[in-house]
Amino acid sequence: MKAVRFFGHKDVRVVDDMEIPKPSGEEVLLKIGGAGVCHSDLHIIDEGTVSGSVFTLGHENAGWIEEIGSDVKGYKKGDAVLVYGPWGCGHCKPCQQSKENYCDHQSEMAYGGGLGLNGGMAEYMLVPSSRLLVPIYDLDPVIAAPLTDAALTPYSAIKRSLDKLMADEYVVVIGVGGLGHVALQILREISGAEIIACDVTEDKLAFARELGASYTINSKDADAAEQIKKITGIKKAKVVLDFVGATSTIELGTKVVSLDGDLTIVGLGGGHYQYNMSGLPFGVSMTNPYWGSRVELMEVVGLARQKKIHIEIEKYKLDQANEVYDRLREGKIKGRAVLIP
Template identity: 60%
Template structure:
């Protein structure tokens, strides 16, 4: 079968590999679609210590159950499933609470999930090591929802920590309207009453934010971006800032626009730094770098999709075009999400 594999730094190849066979306790999933993510670029360009290469990329996966390893039941062959991305030990307290994204043993394992240190879903088939990592899709088509497993789950988890602050009187500032940011705007507008300000350096991305209901948009590359936001919010500034970029300028802008006792949540992995100290952010403000989301939150994301609360803007490409798509992502030429689809 065809697979998109990472061989080393900046070395991604589409190659033929054997179709895997599930061992006892595992499930073989026939992949319908795999989302293409900025964090893949991070992995491709920088690598990660201790990860054994090559492995197949793709951590936003959905498909159909193809084969059950010995001892696995509860699934029909052909049943549509989403693969929950962050794979923890399955036994510690956070894992038991379905927060495998915060597994206590994460630092001990070079494998963070399928496509993140071991074979993922940019292939015709993938092995899922335990059935607990599958969420039944029911009436949802796997090809239409695969990227929600990260692009919606991650912003949903990031937003939920600030739920109590998203009141009708407060402002929330979303920086970066890409795959995750455009989902964040929808979740904020549909689930909460706070006024949403969207920021990006590209006008077409701001149009996307407006389309999804953002109340105000701001070009974050303008030198007066922080003043523009303060003109909207007044002196209380933003109760919540969600930075889906994480570069030095967006971190500085977030620090300048978050309010007293506010939440500054940095999701983007662009590698920026901020001095976190008294005087840099207002008194009481908390800085958080959340990671992905829980399995129960993924179930809630799928229910949001079912209820029409969220929709994902995506374009499909054949698996063979993986390198072109990564290049487009690098150049900021993807609107919403790119999704790779294997030809079965």
């Protein structure tokens, strides 16, 4: 079968000689409907955040069950499912609580398909356990694939600040890409806070306004923080969600977050922050959440099935993987690109 393989630094190739895996025991073989193209792949490809063996990329996957191992119950051929991305040990306390994104054993194993193990940018994908599947019922797997990360990650980040996102407060969203464009819709649906969105191009800012942002600011402007504070007034933003994570965006966050606010850095842009008591308002919680839980993924499916969130998708073939990664590097993808076998 065809697959998009990561061979090492900046070396991604589409191959056509992979064997279709055979599931046994707890394993499930999925016929892939779509695999989302996440900016985290670029951190792997360009910056080497995951090293070691050659593997198939794609950690945002959905499809139909093709074959189940002998120990799998509750699923049959043809069922449409998402693949929950962070594959924990399945036994520790966080895993028992469905929070495999915070598995105790994260540091000692490859941590998911497309992240060191074979992922879903292929015609078929082997999932180690049906525990890692979430049914999507009537949703189309091509459209649903990005729910597993582009929607789950902002959903989980927003939920942890929900008690601060009241209708008399402001929230700042930095980066209106794959994750950010879903974050805006989740905020619009589950919170009352007024949204200020930041990106670096006028198209992305216009897109943000379509998705529920009341105000948009170009964060390349030298006075971006002042522009935001003009909107919020003295109280500033109760929550800042940074989907870039560069030094400049973290710094912007520290300038516009309010006393007792949340500064949530989701982006893995390699930014640095040096704690400075007088540079950060008192009471601020700074956090770097990772992905979300299996149960939260079920809740995200609920939002999508009720049409409360919609992933904007650009569709491509597996053969176009390198072209798509270039477009993503250049910030040219609107919403999320999905590779379809």
